[in-house]
Amino acid sequence: MPDSGSSRRAFIRTVGVVAAAAACGAADAKAQEYKPQEQKKLTKAAAKYQDHPNGNDGCGACPYFQFPKSCVLVEGDISPMGWCRMFTSFSPLDRGAHT
Ligand code: SF4
Incomplete structure (x- = not known):
């Protein structure tokens, strides 16, 4: 006759292994779902976009603008004549390249 304490420990161990496997499966699924290229863009309102330049700064001179x-x-x-709060004249490709 099996010891009820050891069978309970075996059951708990089994449940633990199954739960860990399920958790790993969930983590794998999330990793596969992560597609940074599909990240959403900001809305114009969130970026405080305006359809006119801010002084001499405008989208046409910003490295994020795509013709x-x-x-x-x-x-x-x-618009190449627009502007938003993320405007920069500093190319993202240059980041970290300066000493
Ligand atoms: S200023 Fe730059 S980041 Fe902002 S909307 Fe224009 S191109 Fe995009």
């Missing part, structure tokens, strides 16, 4: 009328960061039609 003819879009932006890497902000959704919708983007």
Whole structure:
């Protein structure tokens, strides 16, 4: 006759292994679902986009602008004469390249 304590421990161990396997499966599924290239862009409102330049700064001079009328960061039609709060004249490709 089996010891009820040892069978309970075996049951708990089995449940633990099954739970761990399920957790790993969930983690794998999440890792496979992660597609950074499909990240959503900001709305124009969230970016405080305006359809006119801010002084001398405008989308046409920003490295995030994509000719003819879009932006890497902000959704919708983007004018080369527009501007938003993420404007930069500093190319993302240059980041970290300066000493
Ligand atoms: S200023 Fe803003 S909206 Fe315009 S290109 Fe740069 S990041 Fe995009």
